[in-house]
Amino acid sequence: MPADDLPPTQETVTAIVVAYDSAEVLPACLDALAGEGVPAIVVDNASGDASAKVARAHGATVIVNPRNQGYGRANNQGVAACRSPFVLIVNPDLVLQPGAVAALLAAAERYTDAGMFAPRIVEPSGRIFIQPRSLLSPAHLNAASAAVVPDGDACLPFLSGACLLVRREIFLSLGGFDPRIFLFYEDDDLCRRMRDSGHALVHVHAAEAQHARGRSSKPSPARRFNARWHLAWSQAYVAAKHGLPAPPLGSVLKNAAKTVGYALILNQIKMMAHAGSVAGGIAWRRGQTALTRQKLAAEGPGA
Template sequence: MLNRYKVRLLVPTRPLGPKSSSLKISRNLVPGMATSTEHMTELSNDPWRRVSVVIVTHHSRAVIKDCLAEIGASAEVVIIDNASDDDTPDLARRARPDAIIRKNGVGVGYGAGANLGLMSVAREFALLANPDSRVDTTALTRLIEAADTYPDSALLAPTVLDDAGLYEPAHDVALFGRHLQPPRDGEQPPEGPICADHLSGAVVLLRMDSYRSIGPFDEAIFLYYEDDDFCMRIRTAGFSSILVPQAVVNHSGGGSVRPSAAYRWEKYWHMAWSRLYLEQKYHGAAACTAIALLSLLRFTAKTIGNALTLRRAKAWRDLARLFGTLGYLLHVPASRTVSRSRPVRTKAPSI
């Protein structure tokens, strides 16, 4: 049996300085069983042989070619396209002829799309990568080294940099305590691997054995917070999520869809809906209703205030949030393919 490593959950604090981590843990990670000779040999030769790359696309023509260009030739690549009308699948096929590509005539959302891709994975790990990300061999090597070092880890995430080379925090405390934390402006990445409540879904390495125990993404969530839900279920199942600062990837951010008024409406509608869904899933209907009623008042006031002051973009954002909140209260499903609009009550993981 593999030895467990024990950590305490990270607690964000204010940045300690330009060379210090802005996150504090009470105990360092303790490695489990050493990596086998066979795995070390295979890893040093070609880490991509242990990985299936799963990419969910939607109007991703502008970024998919660069994403695929970084992936090693020996990797299995699975692309799930959510009803793109900009030739994303054709461009992906030309860039990666050996890729498994599934075209959905109707967008099924990120979680359901990822589940479809993960069904095709037969390798040890799945690398879930947004189409506007770029993951090179060095970054993948660092992630797999950490996965081998900490065998109870289910999910591992790298340091994420934007196109300007600026740090984007890829880890956080659990969703329900996030509003209590101070701003993270100026935060620097930790100096070594840490255990986190939440990892960003932009790029993550998923251990498939753990995934089969945890279960798939909740397909009732069309967009947003599906990674929060998945990370909470990782902890409930007894696994860990680890940030690996030495693995560094690039994430353009927002480059995987075409910005438009319709896109912004969809974004903020689903953010409001999905947040209430998780509140009910982990805290019950009464807590969800209380937050929803307060949100109705807040978003109504903000919509009117922004409209009167001619801040049209903000008024549009808050109107979408208002309608997303109303949609949830009226049992409107978020997904176009899943009729369920209410979760099965789940116990939140302990802090």
């Protein structure tokens, strides 16, 4: 796998940033990491823009994938390429604020039974994002309206995959992100497995990150279709993996009706989004895999 100048093995933490047409947002992300003294590995998922060039110009190590390997599989590549005891998984449209990494590492020293830590994620509106619910969450916690923003450190059932400090040894012992998932629910699945293995998940209030959600790559009808295909497929896959009921057939029919409705009013973006949901749901029922759709080998990078 092409890579250049991997970071020193004695570093405490290495950041892993998965890029896909992310040239516009990478500079701020990587500059913030450099300001925190954190070396970064950027795994470029076959971007069509200058993401790899931008990453190198900002001092990052770059692994270039000839094909898009998906979010979890690409992060697995990055984690495998470093040797630091901690890895910091960071979305390219997220900017860590000064002192955030130090606060996360200090929390790791305080909470030795915890496996993953997440900063206080602040959106452009000023809202603090807390993962309010998940398909894999216990029923009594699975209510967005009941979500409470902690005013200090707190154990949570799930953490956002936008930024995670993870003990590398535990990450590897759990098999990393599930390589059968191309996109969506990979962070929920990892959180669930982390909790099931006896390791707490900690929200670290003193660590702040600014997150411009949805700006990792530019949208298009084709990308919206593909994203919603994987959202529907991954939901069904993760439910089956953890012994939960499959999404009802009615959800496919509902999305089919919305596809027709948006086609009639010529809203291409929303039409393609709902069409993708229909296709992903049907593909799951037919036994098609996410990797088959992306023409990826199960034993390839990230597996």
